[in-house]
Amino acid sequence: MSHPPEHPAPDALAQRFVQFALDAGVLRFGEFKTKAGRLSPYFFNAGLFDDGAKLGRLAAFYADAILASGIAFDMLFGPAYKGIPLAAAVAVELARRGHNRPFAFNRKEAKDHGEGGTLIGAPLRGRVLIVDDVMSAGTAARESIAIIRGAGATPHAMAIALDRQEMATEVGPDGTVRDVPYSAVQYVQRELGLAVCAIAKLSDLLQYLEHQDDAAMQAHRARVQAYRARYGVG
Structure with a gap:
């Protein structure tokens, strides 16, 4: 019986993406407080993919990962706010490669004039691929799923830039926050039934x-290894 290597070969796409994120200043090292109140030795801020060249390269990484995953989908959805430019850019890149798909996004506040409502873009229908940057607690995923189902479509999968591979948190009835033994990505996969495609994971970093x-x-x-030893899963 063959066994997987103790140190598997690095994923070339993920390694290139990590280098790109560092070069762009999107991935930084230091001490950063997360939403869960943890002190993380690294920070990933996709909002700093803030010019046309960076956004174009980012979209190419998403397209590479999505197409390599084999996930079938009918359209893209970008949750407000960071998911909006991501979904648009990825739709452009996929179309450039011969995979033209419609896309839509939401806004936080409904308009009472013009087209009205909270949804913009193509009508939500079929199998929907949600495009976002990272998942911390799965909250944005749940909100997107509710929007997509409410429109009569099927939330099918998610594409994200980075899987932090760390324990999610939940708020108990008394308001206290506690760690849970699974990540936000694992929660979305196991409990919400969506496939998740990540360009890179913490293990790749x-x-x-x-x-x-x-x-x-x-x-x-x-420091990153120590953080993963304390909070890591997956």
């Missing part, structure tokens, strides 16, 4: 850092 000779990068790797 660790593999990237493992192959850097720079002393500062090795120090970052030690």
